[in-house]
Each structure stands twice: as C-alpha cells, then as structure tokens.
Amino acid sequence: MDIVDRVLSGEKLLVAPLVAYPSLKLINGKANECLREPELHMKLMKASFEEFGLDIVFPLMDLTVEAESVGVKVTMKENSAPAVVEHLKLESNADLEGLEVPNPKTSGRLPLMIRTAELMQKLRRNTFVGFYVSGPFTLAGQLVGFGRLMRMVRKKPDLLDEIMSFSTDVILSYARELAPITDLLVLAEPMSSSISNEDFRRFSKSHISRIIEKVGPTWALHICGRANHLLLDMVETGAHILSFDDNIDLRVAAEKVPEDVILFGNYSPMKLATRPQGVVETEVGDMLKRMSDFRNLIVSTGCDVPYFAPLENIHAFMKAARSF
Template identity: 25%
Template sequence: MKRNMKQWAYDYIHAPEKKAMPILSFPGVQIIGHTVDQLVRSGELQAQCMQAVSERFDTGAAFSLMDLSVEAEAFGAPVCYSEDDVPTVHGILIHDEEEAEALKIPEVGAGRTGECVEGIRKACERIRNKPVLAGIIGPYSLAGRLLDMSEIMLLCFDEPEMVEMILEKATAFLIQYAKAFKEAGANGICMAEPAAGLLSPALMDEFSTPYVQKVREAVEDENFIFMYHNCGNISPLLDRIRALDMQAYSIGNAVDVEKVLKVIPEDRIVIGNIDPAGTIRSGTPEKIRKETLELLNRCGKYPNFVISSGCDIPPAAPLENIQAFFDAVKEYYTR
C-alpha cells in the first residue's frame, strides 16, 4: 500500500504512544510451521511469515528477513544453509585483483533475490495497515562477504583500488535490487551496514558512506523511506552516523542508544536496541520486561525514540519472550 513515508515518520515521532518496531521476521517460522531453510528459499513463505508476525504482534512496521547472505550468493559466494538458523556466507569468492576485475554484476533474480522480491510483493498485498520494509545489505558489508571480513580491512590500506572496484559493482547491484523492492510495493528498505562499524571515521567516509548514499539517492522519495541499520560499535562514528542524514536509524545493542539520541536530530527516527540474542532469544520474560521498561524509562523522553531490538531477532526466540517484550511496551505507555 502506497503511503507518504515522510508524513508517516513525522506522525510517528509526534505520537504520544509509539508501537514497538523490532526487527522481527524469522521467528515467524514457528507460527507458520516451516523451517528456516524452507523460508529463505521461498517468496511465498516469506510473505506468509511476515503476515503471521504482523497479525500476531502489534508492530509499527513489517520487516522482511535480515538475511545478509542473499546478495553475496547472487554474486556467486558459497552459502551454508541450516534448518533452524539464518544462512551464512561460507568461504571467500574473490582472492585477488584479477578475480575482482572478472566479477560480474548479477541481475536481480539471481540466487534467491527473485524470491525475496516476490516475498515483498506478496507481503505488500497482504499487510495493509503498516509500512512494509524490505531488508538489504550495505555495500561495504557485501564487499566484506565477497572478500572476507578480515581481508577487506587490510585491503582498504594495501589495495584500496581493488576494494573500490568491488564496492562499485556491489553498489550497482544494490541499486537495482532496491529498485526492485520499490517496484514490488515496499514502503522502504532497511539497509544493514554492520561492517562499517569496524571502520575508522576516515575509512567510513571512503569505503562506506559514498556507496550507501548512492543507493539511497537512487530510490528514496516521500513514498519510500531509507532506514540505516548498524549493529556494530558505532560510538567512535556518531558524527559520521549523523552526517548520513537518514530519515531513520536502527541502532544495535553494542552501544548505548541514548548516546545516539543525543547526537541524532529529533526529527529523525531512532529505533533500538534490546539485545535480540542475549535477552529476547535467551532471556526470561521477567528479564525482557525489566530491560524493556528500563530502556523506555530512560529513552522514552526523546520524541524520536522507538523501542526495538538491536538487530534481527533469531528464529528460535520463544514466542512468549517476544510477547513479553510487547507487553512491557504496552505497560509503559499505559502508565
């Protein structure tokens, strides 16, 4: 459903009661009765999963899967699958400059990208009462999965031209992928660029920000929001994060989200940052209630703060734990 996302963001910031906006998709397999392996390969199941989560929990937005192996696999990277866990890139695709030069930019539809786009198309047909946000990896994080995350850090110093060559190709693909999500009906994308959290401010300026902005400029408009997600330790990068000038930010639990709120302007949404694994996946309902209320009591005074998970909630997170999170949010706002 098409909607003015600038107005949606404005209304959300100014609403006295804000619905939680966790990055919640994979646990929906427990509701629809399928494995993660089946889910990540089927657009129909992804739409069913998003719809089931949207109907079960009172979320402010419907997020698609945060599967950071999809785009790398489309380029040819080997991926390891599991019945009950999120796929991961396994092995290095590009070993040298010759392979970097030979790297072909895939078409949207390669690997599982076509299923992901179809999943968004079907989800948008079924979820009409809230924005639907498609998940996409960031350029530097994608390049790191093609080169190896440790290797790319060294190459930024030793062979920056090679890194930039791969970033250009990654960005060209991500622009087309983001456009496909937009054409499928998504109200925006949530770009996960966690690897940029490992960079110095200067390296972020060189190897992440310009490429992120190219994708953003290609798709963002009043009907399509661009949310920037970084679950790394961005404390040394807060000035750079602010300079991105995004309409919405998703902040991981590696940092104190209040420090981010003190830097980001009040007219930009900041969502975060209950630990998705340590608390929501592995904690008790009592622990979840305590931490959620503590974070809301501390950060609810910021009008642009929206309670969320710090990253994608794992598939095996107990549904009663997820419900405890939403119950705590309701408790806070009904006081």
C-alpha cells in the same frame, strides 16, 4: 502517512522488534524453505504480524542474497540466517572486470525475495512493510571474506575502492526493485563497525549516501557491533532512521542526533532470548522511561532476534512497549 511522518507526529509509538526467525515456530517452518518459497515466507510474515501486532513487519534477514547472485557459495540453515561458505578471489582489477551486476529479476534468489516483498504488500493495509538489503561494505566483505576485506583496507585500498563501486551498483539494482513495494528499506552494514571513521568515510559512507539518494524514499541504516564512533557519520549519510546494537546508549544517541532523525532500537536480542519474561518486560520499560523526552524513536531490538527466543518473551517486549 509514511513511517517518518508517523513517528515524528507523536501520534503513536511504533514497536517493531526483529523477530522473524523465532516466528518460524508459529508455522512450524524452516528458514531455508521460506527463503526459497515466497508464499511460505509470506505465510510466516502474516503469522508474525497477527501474533505480535508488529507496527513494521520485516522478512527473515538474509545478508547473503546479493553476494550469492554475484557468484559466492552459500549454505542455507533451518533456524538461522544463510552463511557464505566460499568467497570470490578478487585480487586485481582484472578479476573485478569479469563480474557483472546481476539482474535482480533473474539472478539467484533475488527474484524470490522481490516476490516475497510483493506478497507482503497485502499486509500494508494494517502495518508497515520493511525489507533488508546489504550495505556496500558488508557486501564487499561477503564477496571476498571479512579477513581479506580488512587487509584490503590497509594494503589494497585502490582495489577496494573498485569493489565498493561494484557492490554499490549491485545494491542499487536490487533496491530499485524493492523500493516501490515496501515502506522502509534497511541498509544492513554490520561490517562497518570494525573500521575507523576515516575508513568508513572512504569505503562506506559515500556509497551509502549514493544509494539513499538514488533510490529513496525511506531508509534505515543499521550498523550492529560497536558503532558508537560512527554515530555522527551515520547521520550524515542521509539515512532517515538509524539502527544500532544495544551497546550504544539510546538516550545518549538521542541527545546527539537531530530531532528529525529517528532512532531504531535497541533492546538486546540476546536478553530477549534468554532473560525471564518478567525481566524482559521490566528492562524494556526502563529503556523507554529513559527515552520519554524523545519522540524520534521506533522501539525495536538492537539486531535480529535468534530462533530460540521464547515467544512469551516477545509478547513481554510488546506489552512493555505498548504501555507507553
């Protein structure tokens, strides 16, 4: 039974907070090392699953790996996600013509991430395995920089269309390697929260739909930030699961989406990291009470939980969710 069928059957409430970074403390590990060493990354995932009993295990979130394989420069960090430090200069179609879609088996760190996913298959006997890929608009932003991306939306939309097509091809190539060895792919598209519905439909939505249609089988679309205005457009992408930040009311969203579209979330990662353990347990319980009429839910956080979150708070989250 796949994730979607499991959730909609009502057999079990799946619980999967995004806690890979705080789980580094379980192995005294560093993110920059795990993201370069698949065996160490797998050790982290195994420890996280065993510690918290997660129903879906996700690796360290890294939304630079595709961009780095194209040629941007990235800095690696010990306790947080990598970040782009030097973007590409794509000012014309001629600049874009000089780029090639990277081979995911040989380019940059893509082979390391694929190897991590292969190793994580060992966990599939006991849990589901999820994996991240960058969304097309977000990858475009990683390539040219967020500020330039926003200017292109207004001033160079035709060039941005071409960049979007290239970004989509990069994602398709990578995702096709991951899909057969994972249970769920999460298309992380945070930069789309900064654009209007009209711009989302032109620059992101159709490309997301193409990725979901071409790759399959099970996709979650994650848009953090203020994405309430995009909710119905997110449904229309064809994503099976929708993930969004805690600023969207989960019950209001559930009342708007079809019953067979699963919601993923959405307790605040910062609250999980900073609130007292008892408060976390109470607030997660309150969130789930408001969702008691709906079965199309995977209990998670609104986004990635930061490294400094106390492990005890994650246990409190799990305890509250398991009580339902």
